Amino acid sequence: MDPIICTVDVVLLTLQDDALKVALLKREREPYQGVAALPGGYIHVESDADTHDAAMRMLRDKAGIVPPYLEQLASFSGPARDPRGWSISIAYYALVPSALISQQHVLLADVDSTLQLPFDHKSILDAAVQRLRSKSQYSSLPCYLAGETFTLPQLQKVYEVLMGEPLNKVSFRRKMDEMDMLEAIEGKMMASGAHRPAQVYRLKAAYRKRLQLLERGL
Amino acid sequence: MDPIICTVDVVLLTLQDDALKVALLKREREPYQGVAALPGGYIHVESDADTHDAAMRMLRDKAGIVPPYLEQLASFSGPARDPRGWSISIAYYALVPSALISQQHVLLADVDSTLQLPFDHKSILDAAVQRLRSKSQYSSLPCYLAGETFTLPQLQKVYEVLMGEPLNKVSFRRKMDEMDMLEAIEGKMMASGAHRPAQVYRLKAAYRKRLQLLERGL
DNA sequence: CCAATAGTGTCTCTGAGACATTATCCC
DNA sequence: GGGATAATGTCTCAGAGACACTATTGG
Incomplete structure (x- = not known):
């Protein structure tokens, strides 16, 4: 053989x-x-x-x-x-x-x-x-593309690129909040121009090596 | 080597x-x-x-x-x-x-x-x-376990066994209807006791070799 | 007529999106 | 103060579940 x-x-x-x-x-x-x-x-x-x-x-x-x-x-x-x-x-x-x-x-x-x-x-x-695109719909998978720390607008952009369509900001934030896997880095903000800076977040330690799944998609 | x-x-x-x-x-x-x-x-x-x-x-x-x-x-x-x-x-x-x-x-x-x-x-x-259990949540996969023809109560039971929980009858039927992959076999009913017989269905030809996915789970 | 399951109509409540408002930065 | 984006409050509408009611069989 x-x-x-x-x-x-x-x-x-x-x-x-x-x-x-x-x-x-x-x-x-x-x-x-x-x-x-x-x-x-x-x-x-x-x-x-x-x-x-x-x-x-x-x-x-x-x-x-x-x-x-x-x-x-x-x-x-x-x-x-x-x-x-x-x-x-x-x-x-x-x-x-x-x-x-x-x-x-x-x-x-x-x-x-x-x-x-x-x-x-x-x-x-x-x-x-x-x-990747399929799993992005209902999991925290895209976070691994975003780097160690990121702002919510940056993370939303990552999801949007993967899904190929704009997302509703309020819904996106509700979902991230519901997943309960991000933690704000106290006092750390990221400015990118002449406007209000954004809060910087990172994955909670428990989720750095493990995906978080959503019941009902993003 | x-x-x-x-x-x-x-x-x-x-x-x-x-x-x-x-x-x-x-x-x-x-x-x-x-x-x-x-x-x-x-x-x-x-x-x-x-x-x-x-x-x-x-x-x-x-x-x-x-x-x-x-x-x-x-x-x-x-x-x-x-x-x-x-x-x-x-x-x-x-x-x-x-x-x-x-x-x-x-x-x-x-x-x-x-x-x-x-x-x-x-x-x-x-x-x-x-x-299997994961895909059963949002696809027609369980139909392959149900045989060539089946009634809606039978199919619901298949889903329930796979998901390990009872399903809402109205919602289940709405989802099956929405998936639009079943066809009633005209005039064919299945009786199983002293009660109203159930309509017999089969997969439409287009779905016999292909899964149908749901947007928002079953 | 009764028991039992099939099948359907409808109400309610949750949740997602749309929209609007406030907050905070640089100029 | 003006312009820009961050962040959040709230209204509305769609969809899922709960419930109830009708339909149809055998006994």
Whole structure:
């Protein structure tokens, strides 16, 4: 029985200029050497505790990033997706604030542009974006794109970019309040022009490693 | 590099006696020969088009079932989950009306009982049940457990078993109406005692292979 | 006619959005 | 003070649940 090629690929997503971007790396080896692709590679049986661990390793080694959020997306398989033979890729997606990304290492591309990617990486990317947008509707997932501290108007903008539509300010604040996962940083305000500064918030410690779900969507 | 053991496992779920059950098979080979486990096996590189195809093959060959619904759940990996070595299992879950299951072939166990299962099959089962219950809140997924035709009271009961709580009859019917995916079978009623018989419905053709999602949960 | 369940009409209350008002900054 | 955005109060309308009532069967 031919061995199956087992790899892990990571869709690293961030927000830049009010748009959702994916981090791509030029491939160091064949196949598709030099082509921009999702960070990925072989599983290391000797050192990886599981595929999640392998995904963390790839982000650390190839992009220098320890993501605040990393979740398994799905696996992609078949004889044709990799020219080397029958393969399985366990795909993950990671969310990071853009401040964590050094653009020396990676290339950021708009997820909605008509990207050409090798293998079935376009399908993987599309699945990741769909998952993120879907979960954004009823969870605190977008907070991982917003950085450690943020104002409510900034967070609302993050949600709006992900959902692709403007949100009602009063309702948005009611929902954030209902989720009860943010804490105001006493006395810390953020000014951005000739107007009232906004209160700065952060995730409560209990929610920094865990999603908060909403009953009825955002 | 040691090859990675690649398998597919399927969580086959059905309703019986108003309870959610999982289909188990006695394992034919080592490891855990003779122990009840999730249907599963090696991927066949020569004949399987992908892991979904492999899952279908296992249900067909081992349980004689062609499921109306089969979805990838997640993959499970690591050095310890299989005594043979570092392994990956791509897990799927399938929904079938209990009428399709011949109990000669399989064993049905209550998913909420404290089952002992080999490998990490208990984790896989738990993940499948959680996914099913979660999706039941806002989709037509439970219809695949109800059989080809059913009455609204029957379908409501299916939803109630999955959600673990009684539902409001008026709201439930409003939602089913709003989803617009059922069609009454003209003149066909189902009587079940000394009372008014219920209208029999089926899924509209367009929804037999595709889920219908709700904006605001059921 | 009675018991039992199917199916529907309608009231109420919660909650989301729209709108308006106040607060607080820089110029 | 004026302009801009932050933050909050409040009105309205839609939708979900509660309740009640009608419909239709077997006994």
